[in-house]
Amino acid sequence: MKKGQSQKKLRAKTKGDKLGLALSGGGFRAAFFHLGVLAQMAELGLLRHVEVISTVSGGSIVGALYYVHVKKLLEDKPDAEISDDDFRSIVARLEVDFPAAVRKNIRMRTFQNFFKNLRMRRADYSRSDRIGELYDEHFYRPVLDPKRQSMIEMRELKIFPKDDKPDFYPLDDNGRRSAKVPILLINATTLNTGHHWRFEASRMGEPPLSSPAAIEIDKNLRLRRPPAYDEVTPKQQNFELGLAVAASACVPGLFHPLAVSDLYPDDIRVQLVDGGVHDNQGLQGLLDMSCTRFIVSDASGQMDDEPDPATKIAGVVSRTNSILMDRVREEQLIRKLGENESRIALMHLRKGLSATAVSWIGADGAVAQEPKPERQPRIAAEDFGVAQEIQLRLSKIRTDLDSFTEVEAYSLMADGYLMSREELRRASDIATLIVKKKQKAKEPWRFLRIAPCLSNPTDEFRKQLDVGSELAFKIFRLSPAVTIVTIAVVAGLGIGAFILWMDNIVEFFKFSFTVWEVALALAVLALGFIPKLSRIFKILRFVRAPAEYVGRLMLRALPSALGSLFVWIHFFIYDRLFLRRGKLDRLQPPVIP
Numbered sequence: 001m002k003k004g005q006s007q008k009k010l011r012a013k014t015k016g017d018k019l020g021l022a023l024s025g026g027g028f029r030a031a032f033f034h035l036g037v038l039a040q041m042a043e044l045g046l047l048r049h050v051e052v053i054s055t056v057s058g059g060s061i062v063g064a065l066y067y068v069h070v071k072k073l074l075e076d077k078p079d080a081e082i083s084d085d086d087f088r089s090i091v092a093r094l095e096v097d098f099p100a101a102v103r104k105n106i107r108m109r110t111f112q113n114f115f116k117n118l119r120m121r122r123a124d125y126s127r128s129d130r131i132g133e134l135y136d137e138h139f140y141r142p143v144l145d146p147k148r149q150s151m152i153e154m155r156e157l158k159i160f161p162k163d164d165k166p167d168f169y170p171l172d173d174n175g176r177r178s179a180k181v182p183i184l185l186i187n188a189t190t191l192n193t194g195h196h197w198r199f200e201a202s203r204m205g206e207p208p209l210s211s212p213a214a215i216e217i218d219k220n221l222r223l224r225r226p227p228a229y230d231e232v233t234p235k236q237q238n239f240e241l242g243l244a245v246a247a248s249a250c251v252p253g254l255f256h257p258l259a260v261s262d263l264y265p266d267d268i269r270v271q272l273v274d275g276g277v278h279d280n281q282g283l284q285g286l287l288d289m290s291c292t293r294f295i296v297s298d299a300s301g302q303m304d305d306e307p308d309p310a311t312k313i314a315g316v317v318s319r320t321n322s323i324l325m326d327r328v329r330e331e332q333l334i335r336k337l338g339e340n341e342s343r344i345a346l347m348h349l350r351k352g353l354s355a356t357a358v359s360w361i362g363a364d365g366a367v368a369q370e371p372k373p374e375r376q377p378r379i380a381a382e383d384f385g386v387a388q389e390i391q392l393r394l395s396k397i398r399t400d401l402d403s404f405t406e407v408e409a410y411s412l413m414a415d416g417y418l419m420s421r422e423e424l425r426r427a428s429d430i431a432t433l434i435v436k437k438k439q440k441a442k443e444p445w446r447f448l449r450i451a452p453c454l455s456n457p458t459d460e461f462r463k464q465l466d467v468g469s470e471l472a473f474k475i476f477r478l479s480p481a482v483t484i485v486t487i488a489v490v491a492g493l494g495i496g497a498f499i500l501w502m503d504n505i506v507e508f509f510k511f512s513f514t515v516w517e518v519a520l521a522l523a524v525l526a527l528g529f530i531p532k533l534s535r536i537f538k539i540l541r542f543v544r545a546p547a548e549y550v551g552r553l554m555l556r557a558l559p560s561a562l563g564s565l566f567v568w569i570h571f572f573i574y575d576r577l578f579l580r581r582g583k584l585d586r587l588q589p590p591v592i593p
Contacts, residue, residue: 019180019433020052020291022283022298023059025249025276027399028102030058030299032409035098036416037297037347038066038091039445044424045435046295047087051174054185054285056275058399059297060248061135062098064241066090067184068143068152071159074181078163082179084435095446099409101138105575107401109134112567126256128246131401136242151240155229157184157201185285187275188247191257192268193220196278198285199244203228207288223264235262247272249401276300280325283332293430294336297416298348301399302326345427347420349395352381353388379426385418386454393465400471403575405582407461408468413447414454449584456590464582475578482577 021041023034041047055063069090073082110130111117119125136151144152159181161168170181186199195206205225209215226232229239239260247258250273260270275282280300303326309319336344354373362368381391394415397408425431453461467477476483580586 017293017429018051018289018291019046019049019293019295019430020054020286020289021050021182022281022286022294022296023053023055023063024282024296024298024300025057025059025274025280025399026299026301027058027249027401028061028404029397029399029412030297031062031098031102032404032412033299033347033349033416034059034062034297035091035094036413036418036447037295037420039095039413039447040417040420040424041295042084042088042091045084046424046430046433047091048082048084048179049433050182050295051170051180052183052185052286052289052291054187054282054289055248056187056280056282057249057251058299058401059282060186060245060275061139062094064184064186064245065098065139065143066094067157067182068140069093070182071157072143074159074161074179076162079161079177079179092443092445095413097142098139099404099406102404102409103579104138105403105571106131106134106138108403108567108570108575111563112571114564117563124259124261126258128250128255128258129243131249131255132240132243132246132258134242135245136240140241151242153238154199154201154204154241154244155237155239157241159201183289185282185289186244186248187279187282187285188244188250188258188272189275189277190223191271191273193223194278195220195222196275196284197247197270197272198225199239199247204239204244210288223268223270233262236260248275250274252277276325279332280329281332283336292343293427293433294344295424295430296333296344296346296348297420298329298333298346299412299416300329300348302329302348302350302395304396340429342428343430345420345423345430347416347423349415350391351419351423352377352379352384352386352391354380379422382455384422385451386415387457389462390454390457390465391415393462393469397465397468398471403579405464405468405579406584407450407464407582407587410447410450410584411454411465413445414451417445417447418451418454450587452590453587458588458590460587461590464587475574475581478581479577482574 024030026033038047041050053063053067070087073086073090077086110127113130116130120127120130133151140152141148144156159168159170160166161177161181164173164177168181170183174180184201188197188199189195190197190206193206197206198204203226206223207225209218209222229237243258246255250256250258252273257271257273260272263270279285281296281298283294283296286294303322306319310316333346337346354377355375356371357374358371359368381388386394390411394411397412425434464478467474470477476486
């Protein structure tokens with residue numbers, strides 16, 4: 001069969017179907033896991049079929065990066081010339097470029113620039129704005145235009161496929177294409193109304209409520225979505241991609257909400273936070289776009305058990321919020337899986353694990369039964385090449401935006417890749433899209449070098465994953481030598497500062513004062529408390545005003561300067577040591593029996 005006839009047959013077979021890809025939140029942990037899933041999809045020839053990409057938080061960071069690469073591909077090559085190898089090349093580049101950008105430690109870089117830290121004292125610029133600039137600088141601009149000085153705008157993401165009509169519209173025109181033009185949905189949450197907020201290449205805003213039940217129940221204010229960027233106030237027409245991703249990944253309590261001003265009347269300032277507050281899997285975006293086949297990559301944080309949960313107010317509030325988020329996630333995924341399992345492929349970080357059941361204490365004072373596993377998975381983690389203890393450790397790696405070592409990054413990528421291999425084939429409606437022909441030998445994925453450790457872990461590998469769950473002081477847990485040297489240096493500096501301070505105190509009290517000097521000093525102080533004589537001090541206003549200004553400036557500048565200094569020290573010493581300790585080459589290979 002000729003190539004053109006084969007493509008026509010495929011389009012006819014899938015007419016009316018739409019494949020959607022959801023990339024969940026979960027910081028850089030999720031982003032690396034998603035990369036492994038994308039690598040497997042590239043090998044199976046599935047990426048060309050994706051028509052909607054719905055992203056949240058960490059999924060938005062890597063999903064937007066993948067999208068801009070696809071944009072370049074579809075605008076550089078006509079549909080008939082685009083092959084699955086082109087999509088594989090995109091993911092192969094991400095496999096190299098994305099970890100390199102992550103190693104720059106985006107979270108800490110938000111505190112690095114002294115002048116940016118000063119600017120954050122203003123109401124119109126926050127740490128969320130700064131991290132949006134860093135996303136643009138280190139992830140997106142190098143792909144679309146490395147020499148460009150300004151940030152990439154959302155409306156610049158619209159794809160104009162080569163050799164296609166100028167007014168191409170994916171929802172209407174994708175049916176005749178072999179390589180689909182995907183629609184990117186970057187999901188955030190509106191604090192004002194509690195609704196979804198979505199950024200697209202053509203528009204941004206709260207999507208309308210679609211189901212009759214939602215229309216009947218939800219009576220909160222709805223901020224109507226403008227039809228296009230060109231039709232809103234000029235201030236918001238050029239909304240940047242980096243800021244959209246920053247809004248989607250704006251973890252409440254960690255980052256300041258990202259504000260969208262002057263878009264609505266009545267002094268409504270839209271305040272956006274992490275899309276995971278509303279839907280941490282991004283599944284709702286695929287449903288709203290009428291997708292019929294679903295690939296869901298879920299590396300979000302899943303609730304751990306608490307044998308003795310905290311009972312103080314802060315602990316109870318935190319735990320109940322975790323329960324609420326877990327409940328929303330489970331209900332949404334269980335409902336979708338229950339509708340038609342053949343149409344959804346779900347990968348998540350506790351897939352392949354069993355649950356444990358604990359029995360009660362009987363009348364005789366003994367436990368009725370020993371704890372035992374239950375709710376056995378359809379496919380155990382070992383079946384796709386990952387030991388259960390390692391799968392559990394991977395699910396606990398931090399959901400942060402700091403540096404990730406090669407061991408951490410490669411482990412997450414390999415896990416997503418191995419897990420999705422069987423899951424994508426299990427969903428029969430998705431499996432029909434998998435390329436059946438034998439592929440030529442290609443260069444293997446770099447991250448698969450860690451695969452033997454996933455199935456046969458060493459003690460050092462376990463330790464690195466355990467340390468990977470920590471938010472801070474990771475290098476100190478990995479290296480006792482660094483801990484000892486740091487303590488010695490800090491103690492030495494502290495003792496030196498104390499001795500210097502004491503010397504200054506002693507020198508100060510060596511001065512002797514005459515009775516007349518003390519009397520004159522007391523008289524000057526008294527003048528400030530006598531109202532009738534206070535006019536004498538008016539002359540000091542010319543001195544006081546600039547002095548107060550300088551004082552306020554110093555109060556703002558000092559924390560900014562100290563923050564910048566701390567970050568520079570962290571980058572120059574501790575971050576380097578952490579990344580070096582986590583190099584794959586330093587990890588001893590497992591002994592396979």
